[in-house]
Amino acid sequence: xxxxxxxxxxxxxxxxxxxxxxxxxxxxxxxxxxxxxxxxxxxxxxxxxxxxxxxxxxxxxxxxxxxxxxxxxxxxxxxxxxxxxxxxxxxxxxxxxxxxxxxxxxxxxxxxxxxxxxxxxxxxxxxxxxxxxxxxxxxxxxxxxxxxxxxxxxxxxxxxxxxxxxxxxxxxxxxxxxxxxxxxxxxxxxxxxxxxxxxxxxxxxxxxxxxxxxxxxxxxxxxxxxxxxxxxxxxxxxxxxxxxxxxxxxxxxxxxxxxxxxxxxxxxxxxxxxxxxxxxxxxxxxxxxxxxxxxxxxxxxxxxxxxxxxxxxxxxxxxxxxxxxxxxxxxxxxxxxxx
Amino acid sequence: xxxxxxxxxxxxxxxxxxxxxxxxxxxxxxxxxxxxxxxxxxxxxxxxxxxxxxxxxxxxxxxxxxxxxxxxxxxxxxxxxxxxxxxxxxxxxxxxxxxxxxxxxxxxxxxxxxxxxxxxxxxxxxxxxxxxxxxxxxxxxxxxxxxxxxxxxxxxxxxxxxxxxxxxxxxxxxxxxxxxxxxxxxxxxxxxxxxxxxxxxxxxxxxxxxxxxxxxxxxxxxxxxxxxxxxxxxxxxxxxxxxxxxxxxxxxxxxxxxxxxxxxxxxxxxxxxxxxxxxxxxxxxxxxxxxxxxxxxxxxxxxxxxxxxxxxxxxxxxx
Amino acid sequence: xxxxxxxxxxxxxxxxxxxxxxxxxxxxxxxxxxxxxxxxxxxxxxxxxxxxxxxxxxxxxxxxxxxxxxxxxxxxxxxxxxxxxxxxxxxxxxxxxxxxxxxxxxxxxxxxxxxxxxxxxxxxxxxxxxxxxxxxxxxxxxxxxxxxxxxxxxxxxxxxxxxxxxxxxxxxxxxxxxxxxxxxxxxxxxxxxxxxxxxxxxxxxxxxxxxxxxxxxxxxxxxxxxxxxxxxxxxxxxxxxxxxxxxxxxxxxxxxxxxxxxxxxxxxxxxxxxxxxxxxxxxxxxxxxxxxxxx
Numbered sequence: 001x002x003x004x005x006x007x008x009x010x011x012x013x014x015x016x017x018x019x020x021x022x023x024x025x026x027x028x029x030x031x032x033x034x035x036x037x038x039x040x041x042x043x044x045x046x047x048x049x050x051x052x053x054x055x056x057x058x059x060x061x062x063x064x065x066x067x068x069x070x071x072x073x074x075x076x077x078x079x080x081x082x083x084x085x086x087x088x089x090x091x092x093x094x095x096x097x098x099x100x101x102x103x104x105x106x107x108x109x110x111x112x113x114x115x116x117x118x119x120x121x122x123x124x125x126x127x128x129x130x131x132x133x134x135x136x137x138x139x140x141x142x143x144x145x146x147x148x149x150x151x152x153x154x155x156x157x158x159x160x161x162x163x164x165x166x167x168x169x170x171x172x173x174x175x176x177x178x179x180x181x182x183x184x185x186x187x188x189x190x191x192x193x194x195x196x197x198x199x200x201x202x203x204x205x206x207x208x209x210x211x212x213x214x215x216x217x218x219x220x221x222x223x224x225x226x227x228x229x230x231x232x233x234x235x236x237x238x239x240x241x242x243x244x245x246x247x248x249x250x251x252x253x254x255x256x257x258x259x260x261x262x263x264x265x266x267x268x269x270x271x272x273x274x275x276x277x278x279x280x281x282x283x284x285x286x287x288x289x290x291x292x293x294x295x296x297x298x299x300x301x302x303x304x305x306x307x308x309x310x311x312x313x314x315x316x317x318x319x320x321x322x323x324x325x326x327x328x329x330x331x332x333x334x335x336x337x338x339x
Numbered sequence: 340x341x342x343x344x345x346x347x348x349x350x351x352x353x354x355x356x357x358x359x360x361x362x363x364x365x366x367x368x369x370x371x372x373x374x375x376x377x378x379x380x381x382x383x384x385x386x387x388x389x390x391x392x393x394x395x396x397x398x399x400x401x402x403x404x405x406x407x408x409x410x411x412x413x414x415x416x417x418x419x420x421x422x423x424x425x426x427x428x429x430x431x432x433x434x435x436x437x438x439x440x441x442x443x444x445x446x447x448x449x450x451x452x453x454x455x456x457x458x459x460x461x462x463x464x465x466x467x468x469x470x471x472x473x474x475x476x477x478x479x480x481x482x483x484x485x486x487x488x489x490x491x492x493x494x495x496x497x498x499x500x501x502x503x504x505x506x507x508x509x510x511x512x513x514x515x516x517x518x519x520x521x522x523x524x525x526x527x528x529x530x531x532x533x534x535x536x537x538x539x540x541x542x543x544x545x546x547x548x549x550x551x552x553x554x555x556x557x558x559x560x561x562x563x564x565x566x567x568x569x570x571x572x573x574x575x576x577x578x579x580x581x582x583x584x585x586x587x588x589x590x591x592x593x594x595x596x597x598x599x600x601x602x603x604x605x606x607x608x609x610x611x612x613x614x615x616x617x618x619x620x621x622x623x624x625x626x627x628x629x630x631x632x633x634x635x636x637x638x639x640x641x642x643x644x645x646x647x648x649x650x651x652x653x654x655x656x657x658x
Numbered sequence: 659x660x661x662x663x664x665x666x667x668x669x670x671x672x673x674x675x676x677x678x679x680x681x682x683x684x685x686x687x688x689x690x691x692x693x694x695x696x697x698x699x700x701x702x703x704x705x706x707x708x709x710x711x712x713x714x715x716x717x718x719x720x721x722x723x724x725x726x727x728x729x730x731x732x733x734x735x736x737x738x739x740x741x742x743x744x745x746x747x748x749x750x751x752x753x754x755x756x757x758x759x760x761x762x763x764x765x766x767x768x769x770x771x772x773x774x775x776x777x778x779x780x781x782x783x784x785x786x787x788x789x790x791x792x793x794x795x796x797x798x799x800x801x802x803x804x805x806x807x808x809x810x811x812x813x814x815x816x817x818x819x820x821x822x823x824x825x826x827x828x829x830x831x832x833x834x835x836x837x838x839x840x841x842x843x844x845x846x847x848x849x850x851x852x853x854x855x856x857x858x859x860x861x862x863x864x865x866x867x868x869x870x871x872x873x874x875x876x877x878x879x880x881x882x883x884x885x886x887x888x889x890x891x892x893x894x895x896x897x898x899x900x901x902x903x904x905x906x907x908x909x910x911x912x913x914x915x916x917x918x919x920x921x922x923x924x925x926x927x928x929x930x931x932x933x934x935x936x937x938x939x940x941x942x943x944x945x946x947x948x949x950x951x952x953x
Contacts, residue, residue: 060553092556093557098557100554105549108572109551123559124559
């Protein structure tokens with residue numbers, strides 16, 4: 001595959017959930033692409049549609065009530081949205097794997113680690129049971145679990161959270177997938193374990209030159225792991241840039257809000273941590289204007305009326321804000337003056 | 340594992356003690372002279388006198404209770420005056436028939452209810468699920484004794500396909516044995532069937548929402564295996580609990596079903612004994628069934644461990 | 659300091675909204691509504707029995723025995739003594755509903771108190787009560803009722819008592835479980851710190867929070883009690899003829915199953931329908947209280 005052809009290209013994705021007389025538009029016209037060997041981060045608050053996006057790529061949205069209403073998910077040029085369930089099964093775990101948020105609940109408590117690991121291997125590879133066990137041991141050792149042979153016979157409850165997430169990573173890597181989707185892989189873990197898992201993922205990413213979509217609300221994780229970042233809000237992309245670019249020149253007021261609500265070295269311990277006021281819009285109501293307008297300190301009339309275009313302000317740096325276009329610039333300092 | 344079983348067996352002792360105490364208290368609640376009431380109006384004066392001796396009615400209640408417990412420990416359930424036989428002998432004669440009936444009913448119930456519950460859960464909200472909900476509510480609402488009579492009316496009286504009552508004796512051959520068994524076991528199966536299928540559905544619905552189900556799908560496991568391998572095994576724990584408790588309603592239902600179909604089991608024995616006012620037999624049978632229930636639930640507890648490894652983890656502290 | 663009435667106002671508002679939501683969920687559930695209609699119909703029949711039945715339910719007329727439905731003005735025919743089956747079933751509704759409600763009230767009262775004490779005080783009191791309940795659980799429900807009936811003797815009051823007692827363990831277990839859950843909640847600590855006594859705490863604060871499951875089980879318990887009464891009467895232990903009860907009508911009709919199946923058919927149908935009504939309604943109540951199990 002040539003370097004230029006993207007591994008994954010999501011175009012104008014719309015995902016909806018239908019509940020009693022209501023339609024919740026969880027993802028609204030999201031587009032992005034991912035090249036081979038690239039690590040892309042999707043950040044946003046809970047409810048911003050990032051996890052739904054992740055599940056949509058593997059078509060793991062519970063249907064009903066969920067539904068991919070429109071859009072394309074081109075994986076190696078093939079539109080997964082059109083794929084039948086049977087064909088999707090060949091993709092899942094084989095071409096595209098997923099690591100889940102909570103390792104405490106993502107492993108089946110009634111089967112041994114070995115059973116679940118071997119299941120993952122044998123679903124897609126035609127190997128004997130003996131060979132599968134050998135591969136399973138190798139996988140566990142690769143993710144840093146010692147005495148792998150003994151561990152295979154153990155049940156999930158005999159593992160700590162960090163160990164379980166290592167097992168989940170081993171399961172995800174069992175069939176050498178081309179794309180790994182990690183849905184908040186460290187959120188449920190202790191802080192010390194979080195960094196270990198992130199380190200492991202970074203190592204494995206470099207080793208296999210894997211493509212990863214990392215879903216997180218933790219910008220710190222993004223700086224460490226990713227090449228590019230998409231900031232999502234209310235099911236839409238608000239801003240997209242390389243990590244360095246976004247770190248140095250964030251444009252969108254929502255991104256600024258995210259920055260301020262993170263603890264970093266820059267945070268003055270004497271100052272209260274910033275909280276973005278208000279809450280995300282009700283996605284069952286039709287959106288008018290900019291979805292962030294209600295909570296945005298810079299919002300003007302136009303923000304409530306017109307949806308801002310998603311434009312490339314700098315090379316490779318896209319943003320959806322009326323005041324951040326090729327011709328208009330909003331300076332961040334204004335916030336301090338106004339507020 | 341062995342320690343777990345021993346621990347459970349020790350736990351059993353107070354429960355059995357209370358079961359015995361409840362029956363003791365109830366029989367002492369009988370107004371008037373317990374001996375003559377226990378024996379009923381047909382009993383002769385000498386019988387009454389003998390029972391007064393046997394029951395030690397002149398002793399204090401405490402001594403009476405100890406003697407009664409001592410008898411129970413030695414499997415002495417007393418002597419029937421109506422049947423002129425030890426109660427235990429009577430019970431052991433009838434019990435296998437009840438066992439056949441309840442086992443068949445249990446089997447029919449499982450055969451129908453588990454697939455029905457799983458299907459309803461995986462197609463939640465569909466017309467099949469709706470039909471399932473209505474049918475299972477019909478199932479728990481239908482009185483077994485009426486259902487039995489209606490089945491007899493339809494299949495025996497009107498259509499003449501199946502025998503109305505009784506149990507085939509060993510000389511009648513397998514076919515007769517089965518045809519006699521069909522109506523009573525189908526009748527008896529309705530209660531556990533409805534309850535099993537409802538718990539299966541509820542339990543499967545809960546399990547299918549778990550993260551590990553999504554994780555299994557993400558691995559590329561097919562829908563069938565997601566449901567059966569990853570879902571059903573986890574749903575089994577509550578189903579097992581209900582199965583253990585259902586034994587109780589099965590045994591209760593057997594009393595009525597056996598009466599309708601003249602099935603020569605323990606239920607019929609109890610009803611006959613009540614009509615003959617042979618309360619010693621009633622008392623013995625009731626204790627027997629209660630102990631049976633306790634033992635079956637012990638077995639269920641042990642089965643848990645096999646199904647759900649987490650239980651062993653929880654009791655690890657005792658190892 | 660939070661003004662005390664501000665707190666109670668929001669709490670009251672929230673409670674009201676929750677109740678509205680509950681009622682809406684209940685009444686949009688078609689099955690629950692059907693159940694409620696059946697329950698109301700049977701209740702009306704029981705109350706107005708003398709006006710609905712146009713024959714004396716106990717009046718025998720041998721010349722008029724075993725009539726088929728519709729003959730001689732007997733809507734559902736007559737039984738082997740020439741009594742009007744429809745009138746007997748109508749009056750039987752009184753017995754069934756009375757026993758159903760009575761047994762749940764008796765069993766509920768004892769069970770709730772035991773469950774409250776057990777869950778609230780814990781410790782050895784809890785162990786003793788729960789051990790006894792476990793012991794009672796070991797007896798099949800109907801068998802326990804049968805044994806109690808043989809000891810107590812037949813009659814309406816004893817039927818209620820026997821079925822009521824057999825209901826005690828379930829009630830106490832449900833309430834105990836609820837109490838254990840409610841006890842964890844913060845408002846209990848707060849109320850206690852304000853100097854509320856145990857009695858006050860139990861009946862004014864904890865019990866209302868257990869009401870949901872109690873109502874659900876109570877409704878379904880009425881269904882169970884109606885079946886149990888019918889079963890006891892069917893076995894000849896409950897309501898004694900000539901007083902009509904669905905169970906003894908069924909039992910008397912059993913001998914005439916071949917010639918006059920209508921006696922069994924209709925009396926059993928009455929049991930089935932009324933029980934179904936309470937079960938449908940109870941099921942609807944549960945779904946409305948705990949939407950997780952359905953929606």
